Amino acid sequence: MVSLALYYESLCPYSANFIVNYLDKLFEDDELLSIVDLYLSPWGNAKIRGNDTFVCQHGPYECLLNTVEACAIHAWPKLEDHFPFVYCVERLVYERKYPEWESCFEELGLDPKTISECYTGGYGDELELEYAAETNALQPPHKYVPWVVVDGQPLYEDYEDFITYICKAYKGTATPEACSKPSGYSIQRSKAKAKPIPPVCYRDTIISTLLEKIKSEISLWMQ
Known part of the structure; x- marks a missing residue:
């Protein structure tokens, strides 16, 4: 099995984009999914304050959805039980409809009671602090989210090509068909056709805000 870990935060639009448009591809290929041990960590760039309280990069609603x-x-x-719910919530984030997140219970036929008791009763905060400890202990430390790690190695800006790295790390004999595809799965890319670096939510809010401002100025200039 190849370990695949995603460290993310619920309201980072790039985390949502990765989950909805990239990570979901794993679930379209049973053969590929069978060689992956996927771990989700919903903490991201949140910060712990005093008395085991915490604040989230995109505000209180992000803390709620992380929890x-x-x-x-x-x-x-079980992955097949919790991923559809996480995907549903993040799809609504991607569509900018995240206040409707509770609709995911009805959509998936799930009982909301257990989840409601967890996040309103304080146990969800305990879980989040555990995710905080794991995230803050990462070596090398995470710089932004989504932070994708394959077999202990972060993929940095190449995170959208995570399937490539899964295939490279897999040591089994029955190679999934997806790993035999020549195009789109090659780590080696020509410089002439290098992909643009995918956007991320930086750990340092000041850097993140500055880069977003630069992107906005460039966009206005190009218009």
Whole structure:
């Protein structure tokens, strides 16, 4: 098995984009999914304050959704049980409809009671502090989210090509068909056709805000 870990935060639009448009590809290929041990860590760039309280990069609603997703992962530990819920919530984030996140219970036929008791009763905060400890102990430290790690090695800006690295790390004999595809799965890319660096939410809010401002100025200039 190849370990694949995603460190993310719920309201980072680039985390949502990765989960909805990239990570979901794993679940479209049973053969590929069978060689992957996927781990989700919904903490990201949040920071611990005094008395075991914490603040999130995108505000209180992000703290709520991080905690809700942590509760779902705890309540439904099997990947096939919790990922659809996380995907549903992040799809609504991607569509800018995240205040409607509770609709995911009805959509997936899930009982909201367990999750509600978890995040309103304080246990969700305990789970989040555990994710905080794991995230803050990463070596090398994470610089931004989504932070994707394959077999202990961060992929940095190449995170969208995570399938390439899964295939490279896999040591089994029955190679998934996806790993035999010549295009789109090669780590070697010509400089002439190098992909642009995918956007991220930086750990340092000042850097993140400055880069977003620069991107906005460039966009206006190009218009």
